[in-house]
Amino acid sequence: MTNELTGKEVETVRDIDYLKLLARQYPTISAATTEIINLQAILDLPKGTEHYISDVHGEFESFRHVLKNASGVIRNKINDLYGNTLRESEKKALATLIYYPAEKLDMLDINEREIDDWYRIHLFRLIEVCKRVSSKYTRSKVRKAFPKEFAYILDELLNENEDRINKYDYYNKIIETIIDLDRARAFIIAISNLIQRFAVDRLHIIGDIYDRGPGADIIMDMLKEYHSLDIQWGNHDMIWMGACAGSEALIANVVRITARYNHLELLEDRYGINLLPLATFAMENYGSGELSKFMPKGVEVTEKNQKELELIAKIHKAIFLIQMKVEAEIIYRHPEYGMSDRMLLDMIDYEKGTVKVDGVEYELNSTEFPTIDPKNPFILTEAEKDILERLKRSFMNSMRLNDHVQLLFSKGSMYKVFNGNLLLHGCMPMNDDGDFNEITIDGERYKGKAALDELDRLARQGYFNNDPVLKEQGLDAMWYLWCGPSSPLFGKRKMATFERYYIDDKAPHAEEKNPYYRDRERPDRIEMILEEFGLDKEHGHLVNGHVPVKVVKGESPIKADGKLLVIDGGFAKAYQKETGIAGYTLIYNSHGLNLVSHEPFESTQKAILEEKDIVSTVMVLESVRSRRRVADTDTGKELKSQVEDLLQLVNAYRKGYIKEIIQTAYENR
Known part of the structure; x- marks a missing residue:
């Protein structure tokens, strides 16, 4: 046949x-x-629009705005429709209404006699925009996205041609009835949310949702409701995943970083983590020592907040030294990790106040170590053991944190191959000779794709397995992913944590990057990686985050003749002085690939009041003459089958x- x-x-x-x-x-x-x-x-x-975002780092307001405006996709649709028929101010106002319908409607300053006309005009405009953004989907898919209360009305308005004479009055009557029944506000909110929904068919988060910014939990709540999503784990996501699974080393890391950026309320108020025992311990043991290196970053010390910040610094210092001890236990268990150089508590001369790092002696900026026994520096005190046990129970029993971590596992992975592209947060660990790094796991050696697959499996084992031996093995692998020398999520030979806290000399602060970063401008290196994952080296791309692109120093996010795209441009405010922008995002639609850079985002309120988008530049990376169709995608392969x-x-x-x-x-x- x-x-x-x-x-x-x-x-x-x-x-x-x-x-x-x-x-x-x-x-x-x-x-x-x-x-x-x-x-x-x-x-x-036509192929659906894919939206790539990386390294959000808890900056939920910036993230929400980029999500709502789809990195300029919605504004482009408005320009396509109304480029020559609406003033620029009207197009900006329409875009803002779509992004923040409830807030914008609350700010309307229109008298009652004119409000119906305003509703009528904007309802017609919103319907036209919704028709445009939904046109690449089947009618069945569009219907499934309708809110129940307006499903029938939306079906009629979006799928009927109002230019037909016998439908003109009917079409207009629907609009008039919506206004007459005082349902215009609810309908505008519903159709604006629908436009946002249809603007992007698939969202890719290329890692690091957590740490530095204040609202990672809010971002996770938003992602829970997103219609089509995948996540590539970042090293900062991994520490929260491991902490929730019960890794004492990663619990200490989470508390340390949260204290460092002055966001302990995220743990206490929003995740329900009890920090009182740790705070009490810190006040009792770290009363008079040097705290400047442990004060929260980016916070000005005033007479009003000094005591609070000093308490946070004491918590910070206490949990850091606990972290150093419990990490040593993992390093002892796994000599194959090759991380003994991270164990520095036994390299301290506690009388001289010096420490040896890589054979060089450096002066310490603080000699206060009240919980360390110089003869057995890695032994936890009984009080520290009690604190860790309490913290572990609190992390593992936090329902909200478990809810978010389960989303990271169900939608996330070490990497993603999607529509001809490889999505990977950090790097593909390489040797100096350009081959893939080998890592030893449970006596077996892995490299390339096989190494990432095994690390992915072990992370899941660490969270889901109840066998104590297997669980510990998985938890240790999760810690390795955070800071190990061959971790694809970390990408450096060593994390100089102790050195940066306790040594003022900058020499031992340096963190040597994996050779991948040296060679990532070479097309042949990126082609080798693409082929390792079964991708077309001529047309495929590798999309990374993790390392901010220093735009102010002339660095480009486009590398290896366009085969590698780095989209961490500095979402986190902590990075923006270094990068000069507020992040890159990537749009991949039926016409090709567009790289979008963003201006710093001040506030949602200002964005609404000034009707301001934060898209600053759109760079066309690839453009195709013939639009890509669903047939050209991974979904298309499944449908053909x-x-x-x-x-x-x-x-x-x-x-x-x-x-x-x-x-x-x-x-x-």
Whole structure:
């Protein structure tokens, strides 16, 4: 039998048992052929828009705005529709209404006699924008996204042509009725949210949702509600995942970093982590020592806040030294990690106040170590053990944190291969000779894709497994992913944590990057990585985050002749002086790839009042003459496979291998 759609010869029968199962869903030739027609129509639709965002670092207001404006996609649709018919101020006002409908409506300053006209004008405009952004989807997919209370009305307004004479009055009557029944506000909010929904078909988060900014939990709440999402784990995400799973070393890391950026309320108030025992311990043991290195970053000390900040600094210092001790236990268990140089508490001369790092002696800026026994520096005190046990219970039993971590596991992974591109937060660890780094896990050696797959599996084992031995193995791997020398999420030989706190000399602060970062301008290196993951080296791309692009120093996010795209441009405010911008995002639509840079975001209120987008520059990376279709995507491959299966089923029906199931009128009663 020849497939009329593809021109290929179709096998007579392929796996009758499977086809019989498929026949339950499509019991007749008519049902099967109808579905083939539907699938073929979907294959010819334009490819959906993909939105790539990286290294959000808790900056929820900036993230929310970029999500709402889809990195300029919505504004482009407005320009396409109204480029020559609306003033620039009107287009800005319409865009802001779509991004923040409730807030914008609350700010309206229009008298009652004019409000109905305002509603009428903007309802018609919003309907046109919604038609435009939903045009690349099937009617069925669009309908499924409708809010229930307006589903019928939206179906009528979006799918009927108001220019038809016999529908003109009907179309207008719907709008008038919405206004007359005082439902215009609710309808505007509903259709604006729908426009945001249709502007992007798939969201990719290339790691590091957590740390530095104040609102990672709010971002996770937003992602829970997002319609289509994948996440590539970042090293800062991994410490929260491991802490929730019960890793004492990663619990200490989470508390340390949260204190460092003055966001302990995230732990206490929003995740329900009890820090009182730690605070009490810190006040009792770290009363008079040097605290300047442990004061929260970016906070001015005043007479009013000094005591509070000093308490945070004491908590910070106490948990850091606990961290150094529990990390040593992991390093002892895993000599194959090659991380003994991170164990510095036994390299301190406590009488001289010096420490040896890589054989060089440096002076310490503080000699206060009240909980360390110089003869056994890595032994936890009984009080420290009690604090860790309490913190562990608190982290593991936090329902909200578990909810967010489970989303990271269900939607996340070490990497993602999607529509011809490789998405990876940090790097592909390399040797100096350009080959992939080998890592040893449980006596086995892994490198390349196999290493990432095994590390992914171990992270899941650390969270989900109840066997104490296997769980510990997984938790240790999660810690390694945070700071290990061959971790693809970290990408450096060593994390100089102790050195930066306790040594003023900058020499030991340096953190040597993996050779990947030296060679990532070389197209052949990136092609080798793409081929390792089964991708087309000519047309595929590797998308990274993790290392901010220093735009102020002339660095470009486009590397290796466009094969590597680095989209960490500094979402986190802590990085913006270094980068000069507020982040990159990437848009991949049916027309090609666009790299978008963003201006610093001040506040949601200012964005609404000034009707200001934060998109600053859009750079077209690749443009195609013929629009990419669903047929050209990973989804298209799956749909083509389904078409082939259905053609086999039709063939089996027609050759008598399977009989149609046609119910009589009586059976349908």
